[in-house]
Amino acid sequence: MSLIVQKFGGTSVGSIERIRNVAARAIAAQKAGHQVVVTVSAMSGETNRLVAMVEALTPSYNKREYDVVVSAGEQISIGLLAIAIDAMGAKARSYLGWQVRFLTDNIHSKARIQEIESDRIRKDLDEGYIVVVAGFQGVTDAGDVTTLGRGGSDTSAVALAAALKADLCDIYTDVDGVYTTDPRIEPKARKMDRISYDEMLEMASLGAKVLQTRSVELAKKYSVPVRVLSSLEEGTGTLLTVEDQTMEKVLVSAIAYNNNEAKITIIGVPDSPGVAASIFGTLAGANINVDMIIQNVSAGQLTDLTFTVPKADFKQTMDILKQSVKTIGARDVTGDTNIAKISAIGVGMRSHSGVAQKMFKALADERINIQMISTSEIKISVVIDEKYTELAVRTLHSAFELDKERGDSVGG
Amino acid sequence: MSLIVQKFGGTSVGSIERIRNVAARAIAAQKAGHQVVVTVSAMSGETNRLVAMVEALTPSYNKREYDVVVSAGEQISIGLLAIAIDAMGAKARSYLGWQVRFLTDNIHSKARIQEIESDRIRKDLDEGYIVVVAGFQGVTDAGDVTTLGRGGSDTSAVALAAALKADLCDIYTDVDGVYTTDPRIEPKARKMDRISYDEMLEMASLGAKVLQTRSVELAKKYSVPVRVLSSLEEGTGTLLTVEDQTMEKVLVSAIAYNNNEAKITIIGVPDSPGVAASIFGTLAGANINVDMIIQNVSAGQLTDLTFTVPKADFKQTMDILKQSVKTIGARDVTGDTNIAKISAIGVGMRSHSGVAQKMFKALADERINIQMISTSEIKISVVIDEKYTELAVRTLHSAFELDKERGDSVGG
Numbered sequence: 049m050s051l052i053v054q055k056f057g058g059t060s061v062g063s064i065e066r067i068r069n070v071a072a073r074a075i076a077a078q079k080a081g082h083q084v085v086v087t088v089s090a091m092s093g094e095t096n097r098l099v100a101m102v103e104a105l106t107p108s109y110n111k112r113e114y115d116v117v118v119s120a121g122e123q124i125s126i127g128l129l130a131i132a133i134d135a136m137g138a139k140a141r142s143y144l145g146w147q148v149r150f151l152t153d154n155i156h157s158k159a160r161i162q163e164i165e166s167d168r169i170r171k172d173l174d175e176g177y178i179v180v181v182a183g184f185q186g187v188t189d190a191g192d193v194t195t196l197g198r199g200g201s202d203t204s205a206v207a208l209a210a211a212l213k214a215d216l217c218d219i220y221t222d223v224d225g226v227y228t229t230d231p232r233i234e235p236k237a238r239k240m241d242r243i244s245y246d247e248m249l250e251m252a253s254l255g256a257k258v259l260q261t262r263s264v265e266l267a268k269k270y271s272v273p274v275r276v277l278s279s280l281e282e283g284t285g286t287l288l289t290v291e292d293q294t295m296e297k298v299l300v301s302a303i304a305y306n307n308n309e310a311k312i313t314i315i316g317v318p319d320s321p322g323v324a325a326s327i328f329g330t331l332a333g334a335n336i337n338v339d340m341i342i343q344n345v346s347a348g349q350l351t352d353l354t355f356t357v358p359k360a361d362f363k364q365t366m367d368i369l370k371q372s373v374k375t376i377g378a379r380d381v382t383g384d385t386n387i388a389k390i391s392a393i394g395v396g397m398r399s400h401s402g403v404a405q406k407m408f409k410a411l412a413d414e415r416i417n418i419q420m421i422s423t424s425e426i427k428i429s430v431v432i433d434e435k436y437t438e439l440a441v442r443t444l445h446s447a448f449e450l451d452k453e454r455g456d457s458v459g460g
Numbered sequence: 461m462s463l464i465v466q467k468f469g470g471t472s473v474g475s476i477e478r479i480r481n482v483a484a485r486a487i488a489a490q491k492a493g494h495q496v497v498v499t500v501s502a503m504s505g506e507t508n509r510l511v512a513m514v515e516a517l518t519p520s521y522n523k524r525e526y527d528v529v530v531s532a533g534e535q536i537s538i539g540l541l542a543i544a545i546d547a548m549g550a551k552a553r554s555y556l557g558w559q560v561r562f563l564t565d566n567i568h569s570k571a572r573i574q575e576i577e578s579d580r581i582r583k584d585l586d587e588g589y590i591v592v593v594a595g596f597q598g599v600t601d602a603g604d605v606t607t608l609g610r611g612g613s614d615t616s617a618v619a620l621a622a623a624l625k626a627d628l629c630d631i632y633t634d635v636d637g638v639y640t641t642d643p644r645i646e647p648k649a650r651k652m653d654r655i656s657y658d659e660m661l662e663m664a665s666l667g668a669k670v671l672q673t674r675s676v677e678l679a680k681k682y683s684v685p686v687r688v689l690s691s692l693e694e695g696t697g698t699l700l701t702v703e704d705q706t707m708e709k710v711l712v713s714a715i716a717y718n719n720n721e722a723k724i725t726i727i728g729v730p731d732s733p734g735v736a737a738s739i740f741g742t743l744a745g746a747n748i749n750v751d752m753i754i755q756n757v758s759a760g761q762l763t764d765l766t767f768t769v770p771k772a773d774f775k776q777t778m779d780i781l782k783q784s785v786k787t788i789g790a791r792d793v794t795g796d797t798n799i800a801k802i803s804a805i806g807v808g809m810r811s812h813s814g815v816a817q818k819m820f821k822a823l824a825d826e827r828i829n830i831q832m833i834s835t836s837e838i839k840i841s842v843v844i845d846e847k848y849t850e851l852a853v854r855t856l857h858s859a860f861e862l863d864k865e866r867g868d869s870v871g872g
Contacts, residue, residue, distance in 0.1 A: 064516045101540055104476045106547035113546065116554050117539030120532040127529030128513055134525065135518035142528050146558065147603055191559055 050215035051083040051173070055183065055205030058092035059222045060279035061125045070279070071132035073220075074178050078138060083173040085212065087183045087205040088129055090121025095198075111156035115185075115195045119145070122182035122201070130180045139177045143168070145185035145193070150204065152186035152194045159186055159194035160262075161203065164211035181208060202263035210270035217272050219259065220279035225286035226251070226258055228450040229303040233441045236451035241284070243301065244291035250393045250427045251304050264288065291395045299403055300394040300448040305441050307388040307434050309339060310362040311419065313354040314369060316379025323376050324353065330372055336361045340389070340422045340431065350379070354420060356431065359385055387419065388437040391429040392444055404428050410447035416440055462627035463495040463585070467595065467617030470504035471634050472691035473537045482691065483544035485632075486590050490550060495585040497624065499595045499617040500541055502533025507610075523568035527597075527607045531557070534594035534613070542592045551589045555580070557597035557605070562616065564598035564606045571598055571606035572674075573615065576623035593620060614675035622682035629684050631671065632691035637698035638663070638670055640862035641715040645850045648863035653696070655713065656703035662805045662839045663716050676700065703807045711815055712806040712860040717853050719800040719846050721751060722774040723831070725766045726781065728791025735788050736765065742784055748773045752801070752834040752843065762791070766832060768843065771797055799831065800849040803841040804856055816840050822859035828852055 054077065056070050070086070078084045089095075098118045102109050126142040133140035148169065152159035169179050183201025186194045196203055202219060209217035224239060226248065231237040243251075245268035252261040258276055267274045267288055277285025295301070317323055324343070331338055341355040357365050362385055369381045397403050404421075407428055411418060416439065420431035432440055445451065466489065468482050482500070489496045501507075510530045514521050538554040545552035560581065564571035581591050595613025598606045608615055614631060621629035636651060638660065643649040655663075657680035664673040670688055679686045679700055689697025707713070729735055736755070743750055753767040769777045774797055781793045809815050819840055823830060828851065832843035844852055857863065 064513065067517070098536065101476060101536075102543060105479065105540060105543050108547070109543045110546040110552070113539045113542040113552070113554055115539075116542070116556070117536050120535040120539075123532040123535065124510065124513075124529050127525045127527075127532075128517060130525040130528070131514060131517050131521045134522040135520070140522075140525075142525055144528070144605070193556070 049081055049083060051085070051212055052077055053085045053087065053205055053209040053212065053214045053217045054220060055087045055201060055218065056089070056220045056279055057201065057222070058089040058095070060220055061088050061129065062092035064128075067125070067128050067132050068136075070129060070220075071136055073279070074133060075136055075138045078178055085169060085173070085179045085181060085208060085214070086129065087181045087201060087208060088122065088125045089183050089201040090118075091125050094121040094124065112192060115156045115159075115193050119182070119185040119193050119195050122184050126180045126182045133178050133180070139175075140180055141172050141177045142180040142182070144182050146187035146191070148181055150186035150207070152188060152196070154188040154190070154192065154194065156192075156194055158197035159188075161186060161196070161207045164207055166208070166211045169212065196262075197260075199260035200262075202260040203266060206263045206266045206270075206272050206274060209272045209274075210266060214272070217267070217274045218285075219263075219274060219276050221258065221276060222278065222280065223258065223276075224278035224281060224283045225276055226302075228301065229441055229445050230305070233305075233438045234303075234445045234451075236445065238451060238453070240286050240301065242287045242289055242295070244295055244395050245288055246291065246426055247295075247301050247393050247395055248288050250391065250424070251302055296396050296399060298394055299396045299400050300392045300444075300450070301396070302393050303441055303444045303448070303450065304391045304393060305388055305437055306391075307437055308359050309356040309387065309389055310359045310383060310385040311354060311356050311387045311431060312362075312365060312369065312381065312383045313352055314373065314378050314381050315352050316350045317353050318377050319349055319351045326376060327353070327369070327372060330368060331357075331365060334364065334368060336365055336368075340420055340429065342420050342422075356387070356389070356420070386434040387431050388434045388440070389429050389431050390437070390440045390444065391427050392448065393427045395426050397426050397428075406447060407444060410443050411440060414439060414443050416443075461493055461495060463497070463624055464489055465497045465499065465617050465621040465624065465626045465629045466632060467499045467613060467630065468501070468632045468691055469613065469634070470501040470506070472632055473500050473541065474504035476540075478691075479537070479540050479544050480548075482541060482632075483548055485691070486541075486545060487548055487550045490590055497581060497585070497591045497593060497620060497626070498541065499593045499613060499620060500534065500537045501595050501613040503537050506533040506536065524604060527568045527571075527605050531594070531597040531605050531607050534596050538592045538594045545590050545592070551587075552592055553584050553589045554592040554594070556594050558599035558603070560593055562598035562619070564600060564608070566600040566602070566604065566606065568604075568606055570609035571600075573598060573608070573619045576619055578620070578623045581620075581624065608674075611672035612674075614672040615678060618675045618678045618682075618684050618686060621684045621686075622678060626684070629679070629686045630697075631675075631686060631688050633670065633688060634690065634692065635670065635688075636690035636693060636695045637688055638714075640713065641853050641857050642717065645717075645853045646715075646857045648857065650863060650865070652698050652713065654699045654701055654707070656707055656807050657700055658703065658838055659713050659805050659807055660700050662803065662836070663714055708808050708811055710806055711808045711812050712804045712856075712862070713808070714805045715853055715856045715860070715862065716803045716805060717800055717849055718803075719849055720771050721768040721799065721801055722771045722777075722795060722797040723766060723768050723799045723843060724774075724777060724781065724793065724795045725764055726785065726790050726793050727764050728762045729765050730789050731761055731763045738788060739765070739781070739784060742780060743769075743777060746776065746780060748777055748780075752832055752841065754832050754834070768799070768801070768832070798846040799843050800846045800852070801841050801843050802849070802852045802856065803839050804860065805839045807838050809838050809840075818859060819856060822855050823852060826851055826855050828855075
């Protein structure tokens, strides 16, 4: 007998009818001989409704209390799902984060899971129950309710699968798998049968919204086999797994894009030790996540420093820098919100050269100017003018022949 | 320094603006030098919304899971209220039933509080926090969520006041106090400044919807001074307290009515031991609450048995009795849903005779026929045709001179 963790997002439990559909899937898996744990998000729209009430009270809300309010969404959906399963003749029992228990740190609204006490779940599974667990929420050592940040239910599911040593963690969503790029931009985008944790990690952090980044990190850390598949139609989805030789044969597996970042340049920065540390220290102190950083080769005593931040933090970042520009003796600060980051991702890059050159040439052929470049072992990202986003994605998708079947294809 | 428990119902926290109003009241009490604990219900409409979703899934829902779903309503309102208090510059902390903790039995959907562990609340109060506690919910010894039944937040507040040995438990509602009768029926109805626990108990169980019966029982048991007052306008409300001599001078304090009951008569019941026990045993087994019971003097071997049940249980009761009538050898069963129960209540009855006669005469003068009579130490109830409800209430209200100021009046 194998143990399966199933995770359903807000759309999948967005109505009474859909909750029944989820119940049917869980029961089917149990009838097929598996032990089944189901993790669900709040019904679609519910978390937004709760957050809107909080924000209507004050923009600078108490985060401990924010967690109390928003965690109610998952509480409603687990109870309803357990009732649906029970009404369809199977045994079900729901658990909240504090009951299971999902022990987290006390960073309210974006807590991290530290430990899961799963004894009660195991006991219920052995007694034939389908166990329904609230995603997104946890509890601190002191007994306060916490939430894991938006999209945290993916992380709940993978953490639960790791704690229970589950044989499979099925993440049901509104897409039928992970694609070589966004199919809304490139209709020739192809669903991948498998993808390595590292590739998925790059895709998640680069803006492909299929899975929360932390859930993929966790899956990699504990080698949890995660499958992304559709809750609305049948299919085999995409399996996240450790990389193997067939994967390495492919230079580039996917093209990702992100147009939620803005570019900032500090002009005429004194080229002396400690200046960069001071700038980024100030931004880190304001909880602003700096992404790509480029420092031009100095010409004399002065240099230019360019980096990207989330668009949502752009105004605050500019305000802070306009102050500190004087302190550090730089000349000026300029910003640009009309940029996009396009990335080519593939574990095959590790053992092949020439990927960067191929990427730059393909973009140059389309007269798309590259403003910034950053690379990792398995990824090359470029920043371009936002208006070329779709063109760049399609250009790179065909340059790396992602529309053609890969060697590792299972479907044939 | 005194400790006050304030309870606000769903209407009082029904919108963002009203939540701010509740926050302001709590802060004002703290600024006046009190330690303040606030208990709130779910925002008005919220519990109905949650129950409707449960019932859309199945009419015979799992009650453990029902409690998980509906208790989310109070979770939302306590978090929002704590955020509002915090935003207005005072310190606030919210607690759910399992955090405080409200230990209950495991009768899901109508659990009873067994014990409250209030250490954490005391500590917070001493540190200057306004403590916001979820009404209506608790937790079992095994760690399952329970709810106390509709209106249970009153009971939560009084239980909390008893556990904390509070100096006052203020129940804020949408009326400004307890009236000598329903002001919608008798415009001359007068707000009482004080009422004894026993009188309030009779009024609560007789259909005056100001307070949940169990909350009054609890207040009496632990001598908690409870005040009923309006959350929307200023006023001194009505104080529930132990009875005193001034109260005993008044024959009748209030007139209550209840037209949510139905009358059932079993005709031709064999007048032998055990028959009544068998009938009412069957009804108790189906969780049907039987209220007034009258058995006519037997004429020969047969007798008639009349009693009342909640209108909501009328159909089920008739179905059950049509079966058992044959078993016990009775002749027939008839029912009437068009009845009303009118009651005169007053601790003064204990030491005065003549109240019943005065009541029956006043009704007779208006040609209102009395179908059933039942009495307790401090109450006389009669069942009449429902269409005379308003006339009977007004008739008795003036017969007992309730429109005139009582001797114990504080307001003058």
